[in-house]
Amino acid sequence: MDCTDIRNRILEMVKQYYLSSFPPGDFIPGKTPVPVSGRVFDDEDISLLVEASLDFWLTSGPYAERFEKKFAEYMAVSNCLLVNSGSSANLVAISALRSPRLGSRSLKEGDEVITVAAGFPTTVSPIYQNGLVPVYVDVSIPSYNVDPENLEKVLSPRTRAVVLAHTLGNPFNVERIYSFCRDNGLWLVEDCCDALGSLYNSKKTGTFGDLSTFSFYPAHHITMGEGGAVVTDDPEMAEIVRSIRDWGRDCRCRPGQSNLCGKRFGQQHGDLPFGYDHKYVYSHMGYNLKVTDMQAAVGCSQMKKLPMFIKKRRENYSFLREGLADLEDVLLFTDAERRSEPSWFGFPMGLREGSYSSRNALVDHLEKNRIGTRLLFGGNLVKQPAFMGQVHRVPRELVNTDYVMNNLLWIGVYPGLTREMLDHMINTVRSYFRG
Numbered sequence: 001m002d003c004t005d006i007r008n009r010i011l012e013m014v015k016q017y018y019l020s021s022f023p024p025g026d027f028i029p030g031k032t033p034v035p036v037s038g039r040v041f042d043d044e045d046i047s048l049l050v051e052a053s054l055d056f057w058l059t060s061g062p063y064a065e066r067f068e069k070k071f072a073e074y075m076a077v078s079n080c081l082l083v084n085s086g087s088s089a090n091l092v093a094i095s096a097l098r099s100p101r102l103g104s105r106s107l108k109e110g111d112e113v114i115t116v117a118a119g120f121p122t123t124v125s126p127i128y129q130n131g132l133v134p135v136y137v138d139v140s141i142p143s144y145n146v147d148p149e150n151l152e153k154v155l156s157p158r159t160r161a162v163v164l165a166h167t168l169g170n171p172f173n174v175e176r177i178y179s180f181c182r183d184n185g186l187w188l189v190e191d192c193c194d195a196l197g198s199l200y201n202s203k204k205t206g207t208f209g210d211l212s213t214f215s216f217y218p219a220h221h222i223t224m225g226e227g228g229a230v231v232t233d234d235p236e237m238a239e240i241v242r243s244i245r246d247w248g249r250d251c252r253c254r255p256g257q258s259n260l261c262g263k264r265f266g267q268q269h270g271d272l273p274f275g276y277d278h279k280y281v282y283s284h285m286g287y288n289l290k291v292t293d294m295q296a297a298v299g300c301s302q303m304k305k306l307p308m309f310i311k312k313r314r315e316n317y318s319f320l321r322e323g324l325a326d327l328e329d330v331l332l333f334t335d336a337e338r339r340s341e342p343s344w345f346g347f348p349m350g351l352r353e354g355s356y357s358s359r360n361a362l363v364d365h366l367e368k369n370r371i372g373t374r375l376l377f378g379g380n381l382v383k384q385p386a387f388m389g390q391v392h393r394v395p396r397e398l399v400n401t402d403y404v405m406n407n408l409l410w411i412g413v414y415p416g417l418t419r420e421m422l423d424h425m426i427n428t429v430r431s432y433f434r435g
């Protein structure tokens with residue numbers, strides 16, 4: 001047997017392994033867990049992972065390049081840069097705004113960035129990590145997205161950027177926020193970690209910001225285990241992101257390439273001696289946030305399923321929304337933002353003020369019935385231990401953000417949920433309120 005035969009045999013066995021290792025299980029309501037999210041995968045995903053392992057490229061390589069190309073095409077943007085998580089994507093994107101290559105548009109220490117406190121910590125932690133000052137504005141209920149009315153009121157001479165996530169896949173009011181940024185010369189970073197495939201005005205979220213970020217952690221719309229991406233239509237910004245991701249290097253050669261510019265040993269850089277090898281010239285304080293080629297291979301395979309995943313998420317959302325519609329007197333539901341078609345991340349339920357139940361009691365009831373629940377991440381980030389005492393501005397009380405912290409939970413809509421699971425979710429929520 002030659003290598004190709006052996007490889008084909010391995011891949012054939014992977015398929016058999018998948019079928020016998022991951023058979024669909026029986027569902028027993030109240031006993032089988034109903035997670036909020038999870039990996040949805042098939043034999044093709046495992047096969048491509050094994051193929052990448054057999055190639056033994058290990059570091060970012062051909063599959064990473066293939067994924068970046070596919071993802072950029074899907075998003076209809078010119079640049080996608082893979083990183084090892086959504087958090088890294090946010091870190092790189094916000095760090096990029098401090099690049100000296102941006103000249104007068106580069107953010108300086110102490111500049112202000114408008115954001116919200118009802119969300120995921122690593123949307124905002126890179127603001128602090130870059131010596132910038134987050135300015136927290138309140139969200140609207142029940143979209144839990146920024147209230148655009150609040151933006152003008154918090155603008156200051158130091159405001160330079162807006163960083164916002166599309167909460168649970170429901171797009172924020174892109175039209176208002178985009179115009180606000182354009183009219184005030186502010187950068188816009190869209191955190192689309194929970195909103196891959198969401199549409200606003202029939203355009204994908206992630207195509208409005210100067211930079212947009214994605215997560216491919218298993219809870220998200222597609223997975224590669226750990227993974228994330230930054231997309232941008234600005235080629236100079238893409239090079240800055242690449243540099244920060246790849247140790248801060250100045251050179252644009254990919255791994256395996258050498259002397260693309262033809263001036264590798266013929267330039268002056270900083271105070272280094274003339275002709276210092278460009279491969280070892282650093283124009284940013286960088287990181288190494290690349291993925292392995294095995295992760296990227298899984299991403300390539302998952303991309304094929306993305307349209308089906310998005311469709312299922314929308315269907316599951318609608319199914320829960322219709323099934324629970326008669327509980328509007330006690331629960332506050334979230335509908336799609338005007339002009340948008342969300343690719344939902346989860347199904348939010350807010351306990352109505354004055355409702356006879358508390359959020360914690362409902363969570364307890366669902367969890368006892370094996371239904372996974374989540375809060376809206378950090379609730380009110382300003383009140384989190386890590387964020388207390390850090391330099392930030394809260395111009396007005398975050399009343400609705402506190403509502404999120406106290407009264408909101410969400411349950412899953414991910415494509416791994418079956419009809420029986422969704423029925424169990426509806427019955428369990430209903431039985432809690434209606435007995």
Ligand SMILES: Cc1ncc(COP(=O)(O)O)c(C=O)c1O
Binds near residue numbers: 165216
């Ligand atoms: C809105 C948002 N941003 C960023 C992240 C971070 O992504 P990762 O877990 O890939 O670091 C998450 C994670 O769920 C998220 O929900």
